Amino acid sequence: MGGLAERLTDEMTCETVFTIPLFGGIEIDEAVVVTWIIIAVLTLLSIFLTRNLRVENPSKRQLALETVIGGLRNFFQDILGEEGRQYVPYLISVALYIGVANLIGLVGFKPPTKDMNVTAALAIMSIVLVEAAGIRKKGGVGWLKSFAEPVAVVLPINILELFIRPISLCMRLFGNVLGAFIVMELIKVVIPVAVPVPFSFYFDIFDGLIQAYVFVFLTSLFIKEAVE
Template sequence: MNSEELMHKMQFRGYDINVFGFHIPISDSIIVMWIVMAFLIIVSIIFTRKLRMVPTGKQNVAETIVEFVNNFTKGSLGHHWRPFAPYFGTLLLFLLFANIISIFNIIPTGKGIAEFTGLSFLEHLPEIAPPTKDLNVAGALAVMSIVLVLFAGIKYKGPKAWLKSFLEPLPIMLPFKIMEYFVRPLSLTLRLFGNILAAFTIMELIYFAEPFLLPGVFSIYFDLFDGGLQAYIFVFLTLLYVGEAIE
């Protein structure tokens, strides 16, 4: 694999959808996000049908996830946790599945693999890449998080007290407090984007070096563990920012 092939794999392809004469560009990252969202919606519907007072089977799984999210949110936000739990639960599940979706590439595809195996159809199979390796996706999620921080601070402190907090403990802190609202989303963006992109790049190099045995072993860390860890860190840091804003 030369550097050009690797760069091509790291980039998202674009598609044009013609709607009433208008060409709407759709990138691979958007398509993968639609897949993840559709999966979460379908699973949510399945797991929340016919709920009973005494949980069994799939209801146990659903309640375990909800309880984990509630406790996780409550631990950071205290008695203000309830309005925020649905958002953080959704964000955690979306990031978790979006980050680990490249586990489905454990059967590598592409021209090199097709030539190596003699199976020409592998060249035409699409490669599923995590949408969070797209800087735009990571940035959009970070902006959503910082907007939530702003909303929480204004709602629970009140506009006047929230503005006053920029001058605490000393008025000289004003420029630094303002800078936080730009530095924090930038930090969230680069941390998520950088880690997922690095893991994806390493896995591509592993696929090239040994396409059958090594990917399955290393994918446990780079796809599953690292993807889950980055989802947790992103949500945890956002929780800390919200907790700081409302206290």
């Protein structure tokens, strides 16, 4: 169990990869570097997949791309409706990033989502977008009045919810990703050969994709509530 504790500590610790000699030294940890790698991979993949797009006689590559992106777009538009369709590109981008970040451990990198700073940043960005959507829809005064709806007595609760939502999004993503790692390590300790493989498919692949889905699904629900 001591080895498990050491591996858990190592997973929760983000080492500094290099330091930029500006303003006394800016430390760049591995979560940031892996995020840069994910951005580069997704960018290059986007360039490759969107080359030579055609209206007539589309290639299999184009059909596959249209199926995936069209499915994601329709999923979010069904939740948000016409009022929130302008937020769909953000939700798709976050879903792709979290999905790839949760799966990147399969190729030897430490998933950035095991760093609470990353999940907190994602949660804060999403909540800022949610509140900005509310202000854009209702106006500044209308947005402030919405905190006293449906009755003024719930004002403190609605204000508190403004801070609870990002904490909930952050801790749900971070806790589930880290929890999946702990369960897999315990399985490897108890049954070290062969049996952990199917569990790895669940905890490393299926669960990672589920957490991406849950994060963007909740964010889309918050946006829908804000724009209605």
